[in-house]
Amino acid sequence: MYVDEFERELVILAYDMKNLLRESVAPVCQEYGLTLQQLHVLIMLQKRPGVTLSDLSVRAGILRTNFSAICRKLETHGFIERRRNDKDRRACELFVTQKGHELLGVIEQTVRKQHEQVFANEPPETFDTIVKGFHALESLIAKARA
Incomplete structure (x- = not known):
């Protein structure tokens, strides 16, 4: 599931x-x-x-x-x-x-600059979490392609 x-x-x-x-x-x-x-x-x-x-x-x-x-x-x-x-x-x-x-x-x-207002209101941890998620997804995609 x-x-x-x-x-x-x-x-x-x-x-x-x-x-x-x-x-x-x-x-x-x-x-x-x-x-x-x-x-x-x-x-x-x-x-x-x-x-x-x-x-x-x-x-x-x-x-x-x-x-x-x-x-x-x-x-x-x-x-x-x-x-x-x-x-x-x-x-x-x-x-x-x-x-x-x-x-x-x-x-x-x-x-x-286009996204400055939205980004300014988010703590750095939010971006750290998102980037870690991107890397995890990239790794999963690489495994799927292998």
């Missing part, structure tokens, strides 16, 4: 999160010429610099063919760069550029 409740709540939460992103983050991305998918890739790449295109495509859950186009656009705008792997010249590692880091900072600040 507990698993059923978890799955039901997960679907509801995923839907609510998708709507929150679409309503609050997507317009900010559009201001800077980004899509939510491109922002997702930048954030993941910031978290794991030097990952290969194929590994990041799998982690992001985006088909390799679509993912290459997303990375090309980010690279064209100067937000990411590809570097050849010294050990395997066929492999390219991806990195967020200084311009990309600056853009992520601006987007983060803009979104934070």
Whole structure:
């Protein structure tokens, strides 16, 4: 029964999160010429610099063919760069550029300002609990994919 409740709540939460992103983050991305998918890739790449295109495509859950186009656009705008792997010249590692880091900072600040009133009234423990929950969910998802 507990698993059923978890799955039901997960679907509801995923839907609510998708709507929150679409309503609050997507317009900010559009201001800077980004899509939510491109922002997702930048954030993941910031978290794991030097990952290969194929590994990041799998982690992001985006088909390799679509993912290459997303990375090309980010690279064209100067937000990411590809570097050849010294050990395997066929492999390219991806990195967020200084311009990309600056853009992520601006987007983060803009979104934070949108939610400032709500966030200001919450104790730090609330955010600690939520982040721990995110990490637990991420771990569970990784196990499910293995």
